[in-house]
Amino acid sequence: MGFIKKRIALWWAFNHCKQQEKWKNRPIEIQNIWFQKLIKTAENTQFGKEYNFSQIRTIKDYQEQVPVFDYEKLKIYIEKIKEGEKDVLWPGKPLYLAKTSGTTSGIKYIPITKDSMPFHIEGAKSALFHYINKRKNSDFVNGKMIFLQGSPKLDDIHGIKIGRLSGISAHFVPKYLQSNRLPSWKTNCMEDWEAKIDCIIDETIHQNMTLISGIPPWLVMYYEKLIEKSGKNIIQTFPNLQLLVTGGVNYKPYEEKMEELIGRKIDIVQTYPASEGFIAFQDDVDTNELLLMLNHGIFYEFIPMEEIHKKQPKRLTIEEIELNKDYSIVLTTNAGLWSYQIGDTVRFVNKKPFKIIVSGRTQHYTSAFGEHVISYEVEGALKEISEKNHILIQEFTLAPEVNPSQGLPYHEWFIEFERIPDNIHAFSLELDQALRKRNTYYDDLISGGILRPLKISVVRKNGFNDYMKEIGKLGGQNKLPRLSNDRKIADVLEKYLKKP
Known part of the structure; x- marks a missing residue:
């Protein structure tokens, strides 16, 4: 059964990566298609009517009519959604509001719709498929996989579920991975992080762990406590550990520390998920570049760093960007975010295909x-x-x-x-x-x-x-x-x- 599962994973990965080449080879055209689709779909929403989407024909029209938004400017529409109003930023109501801590805005609530949610899942799946296809190795699918994440318990307001993105994502783990997944649902629901880590250690210390996923600070804390309890490094405890999947922060500053805790180098796949959308992932495990997801429900704009504090900053499309310059990334998405400045800065390191590194935060x-x-x-x-x-x-x-x-x-x-x-x-x-x-x-x-x-x-x-x-x-x-x-x-x- 294990051999069959591995062969199926290799076949899926090969076909998936082959399909992805279609949009990689025509990125500008794909972005223009998404731009038109997003504008047309939201034409009759409150936001679309306010900003005359019916009159928008070109990207230039859009940039002239719709200013750059941050959360504070968008908050008036989010409050309407929280009060139960429909067709505010996107047709209907969002499925979820992802709760996230803002640097300047306190708690933020980012909409996730029935149209955008699949792309969050597809992004994570694509990262694993690209890894399998690159290494021609799917051994990890037969072991246990741990996803260090927030609580999957969700609140509800007017039929919209509210929770952390990682907790929301926990509801979408594919069925074929459910039996391999750790920690248990009960442990995942714990709010006290230190107590949660202790329970995760108890549940995983004797398991055949092959994939571990989480943001680097969590992983360090988990590894250190695991080593303290077992008296062994991580690879001695988990000899079949094949892959780490990380996101949230830059992995590089943690790389040497991780290697010491693990006991040797293992493969790392870095991802760039955000509540606003799944933006990029490391499609080649042998480089640190992240493939920008240009066919995943997002139209991108980029503001040069020297422009970010201007009232009407210059907004560039992927066709206009330059390599090795820092840009504030701006998203228009099928979750109803319009020219939304998420606060991250990116630097393009390749154009064929378009690849980035995350260089910082506009507020940090x-x-x-x-x-x-x-x-x-x-x-x-x-x-x-x-x-x-x-x-x-x-x-x-x-x-x-x-x-x-x-x-x-x-x-x-x-x-x-x-x-x-x-x-x-x-x-x-x-x-x-x-x-x-x-x-x-x-x-x-x-x-x-x-x-x-x-x-x-x-x-x-x-x-x-x-x-x-x-x-x-x-x-x-x-x-x-x-x-x-x-x-x-x-x-x-x-x-x-x-x-x-």
């Missing part, structure tokens, strides 16, 4: 002195210097110190080390140089005597987990911002610093 940057340092730069600098010095990083964030008690202002990096460098001062100088190479504005500020080199504050073991627990955001879909423009996070972290 440090620019207290005009330097506009982004996540991609700080993560790259830290990875370079930590690998050079064979130093493992558990977690980190940084914030500006604008008014120090003495001396010039500086960037303060809060870092939780697995192994602290022997010479923290030398490490910080190397890190500062690595960041200066990546950001010329920061380099100018240092060389011009406006800033002094960065300072590292060492966070004690599990300090970041304790911080997230204190603010009520441990586990779930909550992620620690890498960068801040103020001291709100930094001031609280002071109590979690390692004592001399």
